[in-house]
Amino acid sequence: MRSWWLGKKKGKESWVIPSVTDGRVTYRIGHGSKDLPPSAEEDGTVGRTGARCVGCSASVDLKYVRSEGRNGRIGFDLIAIVAQGNRTRHYLEPNEEHRTAAALAPPQDSPDGPLPAEALGFRVQAYGFKRYADLFTARQLVALTTYSDLVSEVRDKVALDARVAGRQKGLSLEQGGAGAEAYADAVSIYLGFAVSRLASTNSSLCRWNSAPSKESVSDTFARQAISMVWDFAEGNVWTKGPCELTSSAGWVARVLDHLSSERSPGNARQENATKSPAAGQLISTDPPYYDNIGYSDLSDYFYIWLRRSLRNVYPSLLSTLLVPKSEELVANPFRHGGKDGAHRFFESGFNEVFQRARQTTLEDYPISVFYAFKQAETTNQGEASTGWETFLEGMMNSGWAITATWPMRSERGGRMRDVDSNALASSIVLTLRPRPEGAARTTRRGFLGALKAELPDAMRELQQGAIAPVDLPQAAIGPGMAIFSRHSVVLNDDGQPMRVRAALSMINEVLDEVLSEQEGDFDADTRFALAWFRQHGFDTGDFGDADNLARARNASLEHLERAGILSLRGTRGKVTMLPPSQIDPEWDPGTDNSISTWEVVMHLSRTLTDSGIVAASALLSRVPESIDRDLCKELAFLLFALAEDAKRAKVAIEFNALGTAWNDIVAGAGAVAQQESFDYTGG
Template identity: 65%
Template sequence: MTADTTAVPRRKLIEVALPLEKINAESAREKSIRHGHPSTLHLWWARRPLAAARAVLFAQLVDDPSSFPDRFPTDEAVAKERKRLHEIIEQLVVWENAGDENLLRRAREEILASSDGNPPPILDPFAGGGTIPLEAQRLGLEAHASDLNPVAVLINKALIEIPPKFAGRPPVFPGAADAQINTWPRATGLAEDVRRYGQWMRDEAEKRIGRLYPKAQLPDGSEATVIAWIWARTVTCPNPACSIAMPLVRSWWLGKKKNKEAYVVPSVLNGKVEFSIGHDPKKAPTKDTDGTVGRTGAVCVGCGAAVELKYIRAEGRAGRMGTKLMATVAEGERTRIYLEPTSEHEEAAQVDRPIDVPDGDLAKNTRDFKTPNYGITSFVDLFTSRQLTALATFSDLVGEARERVLEDALAAGMPEGETLEKGGIGAVAYADAVATYLGFSVSRLADYGSSISTWMPDPKNEGIRNTFARQAIPMTWDFAEANPLSSASGNFWFMIRGIGRTLDVAVTRSHSGSALQRNAADREYNNFLISTDPPYYDNIGYSDLSDFFYVWLRRSLKYIHPEVLSTMLVPKSEELVANPYRHNGKSGAHKFFEEGFREVFRRARETALPDYPTAVYYAFKQQSSDDHGEASTGWETLLEGMIRSGWSIVATWPLRSERGGRMISVGTNALASSIVLALKPRPVDASTTDRRGFINALKAELPGALRELQQGAIAPVDLPQAAIGPGMAVFSRFSGVLADDGSKMTVRAALARINEILDEVLVEQEGDFDPDTRFAIAWFRQYGFDAGAFGDADNMARARNASLEHLERSGILTSRAGKVALLSPVALAEMYAALPR
């Protein structure tokens, strides 16, 4: 079939078709990867997968072949060329290919060919954890990151600014350069120095505070290094006849490996609680006997009295909450050794609180911060005195290590030069750079070294759970105090090793990127192509949470990054997050967010590049709702805001990064965990149309758009969501669509019309699909990934000449207990990956 050779607009891949199945599968797989992943540099919440960002950036820049009917005159030629470009994306998103120079060279050649050899610089004004700027740099593009949050700014500097500055240089630590005969490619020399000076810090810390971490005496008389001490918080039992220091414990379990079970056994002797270690699985805690604290209150282990949470809160706020050592975890030969507590180990932790530790009050954010209810109201309250002593010691050593790096760099022949903040690349800047990563290691140590960290007894993951296991600071009853000088998880060397591995594979082939502290609502956007993942509504309180790290980063690095770390805490009033407690309630928070969001994209629209689509990631709130509920309202608010800001929405791509089918509930299950919007500036002289004109345009354009989507290896279950893009492209190209009464059609009404026409088109096109696909599309439109009755599924399958038995054998659905449910795309990808090859 011959393609239409009349003049066509130049479109990018992201406007037409993407290989979503592969992008989503690799995004999900990436969550289990740690070695060398930027997430091990420093924690940031809700990072976008590198795979997705890499694919989106490539698709923003590379032309779709339909733009060139002279070169690709037939539909077959267009499809063939599009398939070739999609194969490049499918290779790019594989984690193991992230450093494949030949593949990256091919990708850069395609980008240059589609941008007349001069691709635009990339900007993420909500840079956060740095995923998008880093991937722009990997693709050879000029990367710019900005964020209001200083922790995010430092993370981006560490990812895109610093490694290229010092690429190819040998380490300066005495004797380190001799360890490698050949050159030091990329930032491996910098990584080696971080490891060497990090080891020096660890050894020096042991000299200064090693006495606070005594060895454990084993039953055979030998000694072992302690991994962690397990503590329980305590309050006095309110029963006057008892009055023991009753332990508040979530779980007695220490280890659940088969034949190696271990748990704490409490007993009361002479009015005091004692703890021993049990190993008999027959006497192990059950669901009914595990722990002393539940959702409604606690139980005293001495008298069995039920104690309300309000009493525990009152004791905590009065400063009467204590701690009691329950168990000691020691290093064994490829195992953990659980030991009863001793007075020596309990007394070793009783040290004076250091004077020069960072302080500041926790946010009055009752959703994300639960500890203030119990009297833990400041940052120092989150740590034991021994933990504060260790963190302060390591923080002091960052400055001392910097002086040693400077001395060694000068001795190695490096010119002195300017500071890192002033753009230097000599010895002073290098010492600043190494110290920055060492400061990150202290900040990361705080995440594993607070009294919010807990012990995980899981058979496959027996160790310390970090403070931010989720995006909040919860109240923990029993906690694990890690030994920062051990060799197990949660120790200082664990942090250094992770940072070193990230630097070993850091992107350095492109020139240094730029990371600045800027408010997205008032920064300039001239000549930048925007690809960004903005905060959405109140999902995460970034500034409140990141204060936890900021106070330690500031203590360690304020003289190295004085501008970024100038404030006592993270700036909050301008942060684009809908915080009711900060903006006069829910309505004030909603107004603040909506107006701020619109202002950002209004400013970006003023200088948007007309030939390149802007990409905006949108994260859905994971909650149930009906057709008129909050989730759909959030989606509509976003679309409405973009359109009012002067944008035309040209594509909507569902991204799924969940592992194993954690899809959202009835009413929102057609929506992926996040969506990438592709936007182009709408001409200021765009015309209006009426309802009939809008519907006629939909009927004319949606069939062709769906065919293009289907060529992009998109899963049938994602087709309805992706098809919103072409529909919204029709709606938003007009300055307004007039309803029958003369008023402007709302986004909600437009979405309803788009879905109606989409249903009609899909029914017509079902004849082009095989029976299994026809069933999957029809079932998904009705049930999403939720279960439906077997009888209904059987009737639907028979009507399409499909077999439920065959569909189940093929791994498309599950059928059990009279219910049928489709497997999610991610679950399918994981199942296929597990098959023998």
């Protein structure tokens, strides 16, 4: 068990209480004050390093658990039932009738695809899972195979109804038809999509989300991976919610609602990008992210259900048992003889793609490239990214120059990977044009000088846009590489051409300088707070050190305490910078005669965390106009960078949230001020 919690809604908390009787584990449901909820140490029985016995608390190494799984000795038990009441959930203890109902035999004709022995993002094989069918319970397999088979039956009925309505039979959709057969094919494809999508919320890898606002079944793919889930939730496919077919079909329907019937029909083809023959193309691409995601292996999870539903509709496209993989342009070490072979394969393929694009793209239009992944590694030469290095080398070597970059909010909020994490929220769009044949050379010193001259303005533009603080280092690659790529070559001091890895390290160094130089624009109190935060964060430090820092910045510790920024009380001779959660919630900027940028950012962070964007906007609307809003946003970005560098994850998350929501907060503050002005002038 990862967690014993079932529901955490205040006043209605519920959790599982295990006990051992005669060698058998039994379960009951704990509620309210009559039972003690699990403490952090007692919540669940498994972690990253091992498990513990629920009866005697003996430790169990995960190697042993994996071995038991591979030998077929891992099973599962029904421990609780969630029932839907009148706008609330009820948690019930299962009985033998419930367990018997769950113990179905799996269908004989379940999709029979093997899981890869090793693959990027796959973790379950170590526990004995061998086939995709192993990822589902018997009831889930019965439901999914039944729905899949019904798609074919529905297709035949739709075709019959279409002919009765006057449509000619015509060719199939795969053959380019537009009559009754093609219409029935189209409807069955949409239904096949819905069934395939349903597989993601009906597997034994779906967690139960006990959060107060959720209390629901989570998706299998919280991340682009198939990881081991110990306590899983089996949803009812006939109950309204994420596990039911109508919900899945609704997502497909919403896509169709956004498609215009007045436009010319599109044409999608599955081709190898390194061999695409067409010329005169307008190109826009979101390329694979080096070794971050094993797309083809993961797609088999859905493909097996699509093939079952639609192999008679698109027999040529769905002819293989699993999807093709050999030509997939991903640095997969399991497929290409290790890390070095995977790198060579990816590098060669990317060079070929961009060289072909250079030959076939339209002369008068740029190509656009999206990127949205965060991958870094530290070497003796600084911090860089193998994925970015290979990706950008391919573009540079193929004669492309970066001419513009834009951040674009593209990643959906609320994903598991961005909850309580610093996951990227934006994509960065690069535009590329062919680099002129006579492009000038430059030296390392010339490149560094151009970076220092141009990057500060580019960073301020990004900060004032929709970019989140966590995305800024990735966004800086765009304008930095624009400088690098407009030259035919950048020469190192030894006369050798500079590689992209070295250029990326220089861009990161200049970005750090730019962020540090922004400190000079802040008031004295904020400069002191930044200097202290850089050294101590929100931890306690010596009074002497704080006094020296304050005097050097013409600040006063007593004044800073009165402002609510820090505390001189408590441990003798110690100073503590107050985090947003501990500052005065009754602070009124309208009555504060000496407001610092630091105060505004701390109070906005607290308000955003506690009460959301609307409350933060209302607070900002009362801050005097003499406080520069742009400086406040720059401070949020800088604090995020400092917290992340110091590995203060929780603090970094809070300031990233503030920087990400800043434009919405400012817009809301303007609306509040406008409404107050209207109310006043209107009497």
